[in-house]
Amino acid sequence: MNARAGTVYLTGAGPGDPELLTRRALHLLQQADVVLHDDLVAEEIVAESRAGAKRVNVGKRCGTKKITQQEIHALMIEHARAGRIVVRLKSGDPLIFGRAGEEIRALTEAGVPFVVIPGVTAAFAAAAASGFSMTDRGGASRLVLESGHHAEERTRVTDDPHHATTLVRYMPGSDYRRTQEGLLAAGWLPETPVLLVSCAGQRRQRIHRTTIALLHATAPLPAPAILLIGRSIAMAPLRDDIPEIAHGQS
Ligand code: SAH
Numbered sequence: 001m002n003a004r005a006g007t008v009y010l011t012g013a014g015p016g017d018p019e020l021l022t023r024r025a026l027h028l029l030q031q032a033d034v035v036l037h038d039d040l041v042a043e044e045i046v047a048e049s050r051a052g053a054k055r056v057n058v059g060k061r062c063g064t065k066k067i068t069q070q071e072i073h074a075l076m077i078e079h080a081r082a083g084r085i086v087v088r089l090k091s092g093d094p095l096i097f098g099r100a101g102e103e104i105r106a107l108t109e110a111g112v113p114f115v116v117i118p119g120v121t122a123a124f125a126a127a128a129a130s131g132f133s134m135t136d137r138g139g140a141s142r143l144v145l146e147s148g149h150h151a152e153e154r155t156r157v158t159d160d161p162h163h164a165t166t167l168v169r170y171m172p173g174s175d176y177r178r179t180q181e182g183l184l185a186a187g188w189l190p191e192t193p194v195l196l197v198s199c200a201g202q203r204r205q206r207i208h209r210t211t212i213a214l215l216h217a218t219a220p221l222p223a224p225a226i227l228l229i230g231r232s233i234a235m236a237p238l239r240d241d242i243p244e245i246a247h248g249q250s
Helices: 023-031 069-081 100-110 122-130 176-185 212-217 231-235
Strands: 008-012 034-037 054-057 086-090 114-117 142-147 165-170 193-198 206-211 225-229
Touching: 008 023, 008 100, 023 086, 023 114, 034 069, 069 086, 069 100, 100 114, 122 165, 122 193, 122 206, 122 225, 176 212, 193 231, 206 212
Parallel strands: 008 086, 008 114, 034 054, 034 086, 142 165
Antiparallel strands: 165 225, 193 206, 193 225
């Protein structure tokens, strides 16, 4: 893909393993004049960008805000108007919990052209690492991706009496007792399996399997972590030797 000057490329970096970057994302990084990346994007991936590219970490993490969302908008617009190729690099898929909606609105209002390049979202990397199918003819006909922020009100399964949902919770926080209470109150069965996946698709990847009933006694795994909940997880192989990720482990 030949990148156009004056355009912003909202690009998915995938979960961290450079092998899981799309070819298109790689080609754009190699042509970029400016790379505006989030904290969660692996250094190895930012390092793939053109040697002369200006690389800016615009990440805001855990409330320690360095750059405001408005400032990110202003940076994208300023660089694009100066005729540069701007890669706005986000972890996973850019359209999943990445505030891309606000960025798209800002670019549209400013009349700056943009293109979206999808990426492998954390949920898909976590399921792949764990070896189970998130949808299944026998058990799971619905996949829900939700944010842990204010999740309590949204996890109701009362409209899903067969419990045929695989629920993936991004930004799960570390208060798993509260998560457990929320899920039980929403009608989930205590025996429902839960997977915690930390650093999916990275060398530090860790996977822990439990149930909703035991969630309160589970030690949180290091961030970034994701929770997968549902009967479909019972298909995940019960073993410690989780398949190695593509770039291998040293
Ligand atoms: N756009 C990203 C999500 C950004 S929100 C995507 O599509 O994956 C940030 C949250 O994503 C984290 O709090 C964590 O819950 C999840 N996450 C991101 N990368 C992850 C990874 N490698 N392993 C596990 N969870 C991850």
